[in-house]
Amino acid sequence: MDSLVKAASSSKISLPTLSDHVYKDDCMFSFDTPFDEGGIDICMTCFQALSRGKYNYTKRHSRLFKHDLFLNYRKTPKAIKPDEQPQKMLKLEIKEKTEDELFDLETAIYDASTNSSYDYPNNNLPTMIQLVADGILKATSSDKQQQIKAWRQEVKVCRHSKNISQSKNNGSLTACTDCGLEENLWLCLECGHIGCGRKQFGGVPGNSHAVSHNKEFPDHHVAVKLGSLSLNSADCYCYTCDDDVKVPNLSSLLKFYGIDIAHHEKTEKNLTELQIEQNVKWDFKMDGSNGEALNPVFGKGLTGFKNLGNSCYLASVLQVLFSIPEFAKAYYDSTDGVPESLLSRSSDPADDLEIQMYKLGDGLLSGRYSVPDKFTTEVVKYQRGIRPSGFKHLVGKGDPQFSTMQQQDAFEFWSYLVDQLEKADVRGLLDYSPVDVFKFVLETKIRCTKCGGVRLKKELDESMCLPVEEVDTRNRKLGKSDKVLLEQCFDEWRKGSQFEYQCPACKSRQMATSTQGFKTFPKYLVVNPQRIKLVNWVPVKLSVAIKFGEHLSLSQYRSDGKLDDERELPDDDKDKDDSGEITFNPDFLTALMGMGFTENRCKKALYNTANTSAEAAANWLFEHMDDPHIDDPFHLETSASAKQPSVSQQDIDSITSMGFAAQLAKKALILNNSNVEQAVNWIFANPDDDGKLPEPAQPRKTSEQQLEDLLAQPDMGGEYSLMGVICHKGTSIHSGHYVAFIKKHVDGHAAWVLFNDEKVVAVDESVLSEVEVSGYIYLYEKVAS
Structure with missing residues (x-):
């Protein structure tokens, strides 16, 4: 107990504030949870969760940071008592149960310096320890805080929901106009038509009469789900955009049909709740060929x-x-x-x-x-x-x-x-x-159909996106199987495409072909058959069966390079300016931007298609529209040197003003991504550090260096x-x-x-x-x- 009194009087433990992250769900370094034997230990200094499991991160944390006091936190689910089902559910009411209703909670104070535990609550403990422990228990866990932020769904206004022209419909608002269904009802905001929705996961009935209404009246774009209405919720759906949308002035639009949203209660699950429930419970086939459940x-x-x-x-x-x-x-x-x-x-x-x-x-x-x-x-x-x-x-x-x-x-x-x-x-x-292990080199060959000259371009890649729709369409026209072979997708990719090309040898615009082939093969090949197509700029999944084998041979798709009877096209000096930077064909750039693409995307596309044509660049853009960094600023890699970590002198000065050495301040800032507050905490946790940065790891190679290394391998x-x-x-x-x-x-x-x-x-x-x-x-x- 003496060590507890000493710790309570020190400045190392403190009450968690609203800005502090309190970790209560699992260990920072493992997936040990409060439900596991021994529970987790929540540091009363930095509020991190540790475990005394296999690797004893609690002990290691205490030794490294001199944080000795922890709140041991253990949970056991309470036995669930089956509730009586009411004869009729009048409305849906969603309530989040409290921790006390769901779990039995056991807590203790653990002192790592003496490897001792003390029951908690315990009025004999120092007051400061009791206050900190209570503060941790009352705090919302960091995991819960992040979930609350992330669930704020970003539903946006679409061009159809901005301008809704209404006409009166004197029909009933209590049942589907076409089939009489009394739930899953959607109100057309254009004319007031009531139609039932699609059949939903979990047994929600529906005959899609709201969809049928949109097909009959294509300019009636937006509908609202009546059962979702309340002051805090409303499901609005645009059938033309095929997506959830936000409707400005929804309240006044609903009043036109006699609905006062202020006095409306939500009686059905909204689309988000249904989707979450479906994703949690939706099973793929979970039984074998004999019908028995898979073990x-x-x-x-x-x-x-x-x-x-x-x-x-x-x-x-x-x-x-x-x-x-x-x-x-x-x-x-x-x-x-x-x-x-x-x-x-x-x-x-x-x-x-x-x-x-x-x-x-x-x-x-x-x-x-x-x-x-x-x-x-x-x-x-x-x-x-x-x-x-x-x-x-x-x-x-x-x-x-x-x-x-x-x-x-x-x-x-x-x-x-x-x-x-x-x-x-x-x-x-x-x-x-x-x-x-995913990287490989593809070679693109552009060939002028008039003079036969070729231009070769090698590029680094790490996955294969294969065409599917073209193969499926051709198969159906020929009356072949409704299944697409994966090899057919590779064949279609290998065929390449034709486009108009400003040939530097012919000095005029000619037709050219563009084909690709493997220059090297990766250790692990990632293949993505493109099951998605854009219909009116809305991504739609293709319902196509793709037959594949467990063995795949790609040697036939190897690039043949420049053949003996082919000559390379001369470099086009117009492609680069005096500084060595690429100059984009202004006609191609204008044509692409006229299609609605940003200038940054257009430049990326032209660079990756050797500045050959607007058509080739547009095809590249359609294939890479969903790349996660498609909108990162375009720049050429010109230096093989690794980026050196840097911090601002102002941040260093703010830390040295507290009495710390400049070298130690710089190291702390580098290790904590220039976050001054975290850097100061790191210094307090490492008071004996000499401030010397560890030797840098071998610098990351540029794309050009990686490409050359792959080409040099057998x-x-x-x-x-x-x-x-x-x-x-x-x-x-x-x-x-x-x-x-x-x-x-x-x-x-x-x-x-x-x-x-x-x-x-x-x-x-x-x-x-x-x-x-x-x-x-x-x-x-x-x-x-």
Whole structure:
């Protein structure tokens, strides 16, 4: 008790303020939670959550930062008592239960300096310790705070919802005009027509008569769901844009039909609630060819994710990434967990991408969390699933798509995450970035059809986007199978395209062909068949079955380079100015901008198509519209030197004014991304640090250097074996549900495993037929030729 009195009188513990992040959901470095044996320890100094599990992060945190007092925090779910079902549900009322209603909570004060625990609440404890403990218990957890922010859905006004011209309809507002259905009713804001909506997940009835009304009257664009109306909610949908929309002056528009929203009560779930419920509960086929439920599997590399509402796109991508051996080697250390150097590096582990990758590696690969959920009452015991909320918040921070809780495109997220890992140079235990295993070189050949001259351009890539619609359309015209072969998609890609070209040899505009081929083959090939097409600028998913094999041979798609009978076209001096910067063809740039693309996007497209034609650039833009960094400023990489970390002199001066050395201030700022407050906290946590920066890691190579390195490697052939597929079920990539099928070793033999959030089951070959209609991202591993 003496150590507690001493700690209470020191300045190391303090009450959490509204600006403090209080972590209460899981350990900063592992997925140990308050529900696990021993619970978690919440630091009473910095409010980070630690665990005394396998790696004893509580002890390591105490030793590194001299933070000794913790609130031990343990939860046990209360037994659920079945409530009586009322005879008739008059209205839907959504209430969030309190922690006291859901869990039994046990707390204690843990002193790491003496390895002692004290029961809490306890009036004999020093007053300051009691106040801090109460403050932690009352604080909203950081995870909950981020969820609240992320659920603020950004529904926007569309051009159809801006100007709504109304006409009176004297029909009933209580039933569908066409079928008499009395729920799931949609009011046309143009004419007051009442039609039932589409049939919804969870048994919500509907005969789509509101959709039929829009087809009959195409200029009646926007409808509102009557059951969703209240002062705080309203579902408005534009059938022309095929999306949720915001309607200005909705209240006055509704009054035109005699509806006072101020006195209207919400009686049905809105679209967001229905979508979340669907994504959480929507199962892919969970039984085998004999009709029996597939058995869940457990063990190392077989851990599931808890669905956070709309997080299945993220979970499926992470499952496939961490099935790659290089990612496992980079981010999983079964002996030490998160390395000591990382534990002391950052004052906020939740803001460190490398730490979050280590946390995921331990969570997914260790097998510690791949155990049956002992709290569930279901007959089939699946896993509880680890919650990737910290990683999701960090990796999506600042991005308009991935910072929300809405469903996102899995391939867009794959590309975005790979880009983030490369930009941050997050190598883990490797001396190279694990994302390098996806890189390969494509060669584009432009050939003038008049003079036969060719121009070759090599570029670095890390995934293949394959055409699907063209193949499907041709197959149907020829009366062939309704299935598209994956090899047909590669054939279509290889065919290339024709376009008008200003030939530097002919000195006139000619027709030219553009084809691509592999110059090198990656260790792991990421393939994305383009199941999405734009209809009136609205992305629509193609319902096309793609037949694939577990073996893929790509040698026939190798680039043939310049053939003996071909001559290279002369360089066009007009492409560059005196400074060496590229000069864009003004006619091409004007034509592209006239199509509605930004100047920045147009320049990127022209650069990536060798400034050949507006048509080629437009095709490139259509293929790359969803790239996560398409709107980053365009610039050419001109220097091979790595960017040196820098901090402002003003920030250094503000810290040295507190009495700290300039060298120590600079190091603290660099390690904490120039955040002065975090830098000062780091200095207090590391008072004996000498201020010397660690030796910089080997600088990241430029794209040009990586391309040259790949070209210098021996050709290992283009034979591949399928190791994973991310599948999507639903009509739109931005809704529906994602799962992953991955080839794993189960009970000593290779088997396909379905990762459907926390449901992880071994599947037989019959389930793979579902992949044909829902496969979205395919991962192939190179094998010996």
